[in-house]
Amino acid sequence: MLKLGIIGTGWISASFVEAAQMTKKYHLEAVYSRHLESALSFSEDFSHVSLYENLDEFLMHDMDMIYIASPNAVHFEQAKKAIEAGHHIIVEKPAFSNPSELNEIISLANEKKVLFFEAARNIHEHAFEVIHEFLADKKVIGADFTYSKYSSKMPALLRGEVPNKFNAKYSGGLLADLGVYLLYAAVYWFGNPKSATYDAVILESGVDLSGIGSLDYGTFKVALKCAGNFNSYLPCEIYTTTGTLVLDSVNAIKSAKFIKNDGGVETIKIIPAKHPLIDEANHFAEIYETRETPSSCYLYKDLQDTAKDVAQISYQMRRAAGIVFDADQN
Numbered sequence: 001m002l003k004l005g006i007i008g009t010g011w012i013s014a015s016f017v018e019a020a021q022m023t024k025k026y027h028l029e030a031v032y033s034r035h036l037e038s039a040l041s042f043s044e045d046f047s048h049v050s051l052y053e054n055l056d057e058f059l060m061h062d063m064d065m066i067y068i069a070s071p072n073a074v075h076f077e078q079a080k081k082a083i084e085a086g087h088h089i090i091v092e093k094p095a096f097s098n099p100s101e102l103n104e105i106i107s108l109a110n111e112k113k114v115l116f117f118e119a120a121r122n123i124h125e126h127a128f129e130v131i132h133e134f135l136a137d138k139k140v141i142g143a144d145f146t147y148s149k150y151s152s153k154m155p156a157l158l159r160g161e162v163p164n165k166f167n168a169k170y171s172g173g174l175l176a177d178l179g180v181y182l183l184y185a186a187v188y189w190f191g192n193p194k195s196a197t198y199d200a201v202i203l204e205s206g207v208d209l210s211g212i213g214s215l216d217y218g219t220f221k222v223a224l225k226c227a228g229n230f231n232s233y234l235p236c237e238i239y240t241t242t243g244t245l246v247l248d249s250v251n252a253i254k255s256a257k258f259i260k261n262d263g264g265v266e267t268i269k270i271i272p273a274k275h276p277l278i279d280e281a282n283h284f285a286e287i288y289e290t291r292e293t294p295s296s297c298y299l300y301k302d303l304q305d306t307a308k309d310v311a312q313i314s315y316q317m318r319r320a321a322g323i324v325f326d327a328d329q330n
């Protein structure tokens with residue numbers, strides 16, 4: 001059993017712990033929160049969990065893997081400290097504010113011989129691989145991906161507050177949130193685009209509330225849309241020379257059908273995961289357990305390369321829209 005440490009006690013940490021428990025590969029070992037009472041209520045359903053409100057003391061605890069789910073801009077310092085203390089880490093997406101931070105962490109992790117994973121859950125879904133294989137013998141000539149969801153932080157934003165999620169100080173905005181899933185889908189299925197642009201609705205806080213992006217692959221383009229102030233029920237589509245692949249989403253995919261140019265429909269069998277984070281939790285544990293084997297090394301390197309590509313494209317798009325994070329000044 002992997003001894004799991006948690007940084008940040010928001011709902012996504014609770015969800016990750018739930019998924020980790022379902023894999024039967026992790027045991028909740030220690031929790032760090034800025035407030036001991038939050039760590040206590042977070043872990044009340046578990047026994048023998050060590051609780052900390054001092055990060056340095058938490059990092060001295062014996063753990064195999066630390067999951068970091070604090071606001072985006074806080075990840076870098078926490079990840080650095082965790083790696084320096086010798087821990088393997090899983091960092092919620094977007095792992096870091098910009099490519100420089102990501103590259104620094106990857107170098108440090110390699111130097112200290114620990115694993116770093118970005119928790120971009122969709123590329124770990126079994127369905128992602130099914131779609132990848134389905135596209136293998138097709139020629140892609142375009143795609144249209146959308147992910148817009150009314151945020152639970154919208155009421156606070158409308159009251160005039162600036163939640164971390166919508167704050168440049170915390171490297172927020174929609175491209176750095178739901179947009180990450182769209183970029184992972186594009187990079188995983190189509191590779192690295194030649195260039196990328198983004199046109200966004202910018203909040204007073206300096207980050208994007210919604211936006212429309214375009215990835216240029218030379219022979220085709222991919223349209224991306226994300227928003228935090230409304231729900232979209234549009235499907236995602238991948239256009240090929242022989243037909244259109246229609247997905248209900250590029251995250252937590254539940255249905256996929258290929259509508260051929262002659263009108264015939266082929267349904268692709270998708271088995272939805274039992275929990276939205278279970279595939280990534282399983283994947284991280286498997287790579288950790290077999291980290292010395294060539295196949296795991298290859299897979300791990302592939303994940304890092306994809307994370308680097310996504311971070312670079314996201315940065316390019318963000319700068320095209322004039323979005324500057326406080327972390328970019330460092």
Ligand SMILES: NC(=O)c1ccc[n+]([C@@H]2O[C@H](COP(=O)([O-])OP(=O)(O)OC[C@H]3O[C@@H](n4cnc5c(N)ncnc54)[C@H](OP(=O)(O)O)[C@@H]3O)[C@@H](O)[C@H]2O)c1
Pocket residue numbers: 007008009010011012032033034035038039069070071072074092093094119121164165176177
């Ligand atoms: N994979 C997914 O589906 C998914 C979904 C949602 C969010 N996320 C990612 O998870 C991360 C957290 O998102 P969130 O919306 O939960 O963020 P959040 O509510 O702003 O913060 C999460 C936790 O971080 C700690 N925290 C808050 N402000 C902090 C600060 N200024 N300094 C240090 N720690 C602070 C708090 O825990 P304590 O009070 O215990 O310290 C808080 O509960 C983000 O990177 C986000 O992109 C991923």
